[in-house]
Amino acid sequence: MTALLRTEGITKAYGGVQALNGAAITVEEGTVAGLIGPNGSGKTTLFNVITGYARPDAGQVWFRDRAITGYAPEKVFAVGIGRTFQLTRIFPRLTVIENMLVAAQATDRPKNLLAWFGRDAWTQHRRRAMELLAFVGIERHAELLAGSLSYGQRKLLELAYVLVADPAVVLLDEPAGGVNPTLINHIADRIRLLNREQGKTFLLVEHNMEFVMGLCSTITVLESGADVVSGPPDIVRTDKRVLDAYLGVDLAEEDAP
């Protein structure tokens, strides 16, 4: 069976900095996959390459059996890959529910000009948008401007509005970054639930090792733009190369109270 998402030999240089150097990653359908590595190891760059925000110098991105290398971001999304950003990016001057509808309506094509200007499509998507807001727990704020949400609520909104178009795989860039422990658990719980009940596929970048180890069934370790190890958490945790390289240091830091 072909993997849902796969990259092979991705290289990308910014000036003299080799951000990616042959990075390969495979995400099987229905799994939660993790991507870890020290700062500057190319995790976010790899996300950008996959989602069309950066063009690789070499290598291929495969979605099922389709090469999507170099697709524009809107096309990558239409194919079925949604993503969130490291520092959340919501639409601050739209209301929360309007934020949700951006993704919803971008995916289905209006049948004619009237539908393009009409409101029907909104009501059709609204119910699902509200369900998802309730699912992440911010439905009470639906009519507020998204810019008035707290950072944690923005994280939840970003997770929800990516899901609204029902992408086949969701790429999460540090979903637990900068939020309090309660919220981290809440987010982990939501991801787990979506994965178990719907078989939703995730690929996440995260520095919080507890979060990654508890959630992911496969973890790929990136270092200096190349994948070092890939496997289940237990294997990765004990891999000598990983420990030697940096994970031991990183883990100790992360686990410190």
Add this chain to the structure above:
Amino acid sequence: MSGTRRRETPLVTVGGASKGGGLLALAVAAVLFPLVFSNPGITNYGVLTMIFVTAATGWNIFSGNTGYISLGQAVFYGSGAYAMGIAARDWHVEGTQVFALLPLSGAVGALIAVPFGLVALRVRRHTFIVITLAVFFIFQLMAYNFWFTGGSSGLGSPFLSWPPVSYNRSFYYIALAFAAGSVLIAWLVRRSRFGLQLRAIRDDEDRARGLGVKAMRVKLSAFVISGAITAMIGAVWFYYLNQVEPQTGFNPLFDLTLVLMAFLGGYGSVSGPVLGALLIEPLTLWLNTQPAISGSVSEIVLGAIFLVVVLFLPRGIVPTGGELITKLRTRGRPAVVPATDIGPAAGSAPPSPRPGSSVSSGGAR
């Protein structure tokens, strides 16, 4: 009208009713205006103000929604005027038949907006503004130098043999119709999925693209609509004044005035630019006709207003006023619940909307 939007109903409904009433009163006043004031000197104010209501609304449909500040609307305004003038001259169109050329002017505006937009919309913010200005000057130069534009003396329009009172009144109603039409279009855009995508682009274009918004296509569509409206009202203006010259058709002050109107009223909202035009245009006309002061005083006054608006009312009258009203209604009740309060978590994941949908099946698009 789903239940969720109307949940805090009473206030919203009262607001909606008074809004509707205000709108009706405004419409009645606008229709009665030239009947009450038949003096051509005053109806002249009315005609030019309605022309600017239309132009400012046309600007707002693109720039107000997307946040791409265009200073090149005069490209459409002048081109619309010239298109009507050239067509009337070369095809020997006369009298009221000249009005039949309005759609042609609109089409010319739309046609120009396509290459203009394809070039300018590749860049953002300040660079976009500079490019619109550059295109504007190219068009002014072309109007001066092409063989078919009449050079620096410009073009005259065919003559309309209407007496002054009904002349102004007729043009007032034509301009009013365009103003109403453009406001209707602005309102339709605002509440549509199209408008939502425009405003998403305004807030964060790259993020919007990552959520499937075909940014270039959406921006260009708005630019074309804006260009067509501006070109048509430019043609009305031309036929009203019987004259267009390169420096009046392609007038740099035209764009600055539009931006001032939109900023003063509150750009992005439908009513903001309308309000701005209703305030600014009569003021400008009045200042220009005061014998005691020289012609450039109005420009100084407009500049001063611009400074005051940018410094003290950066979001404009309508949004700021709306916020004040909301504040009064909610009486300082905090709108945001702290982050830790994430609400009762739903027990299970909401079902996928469409199993095997076009999205997840990787539909070829």
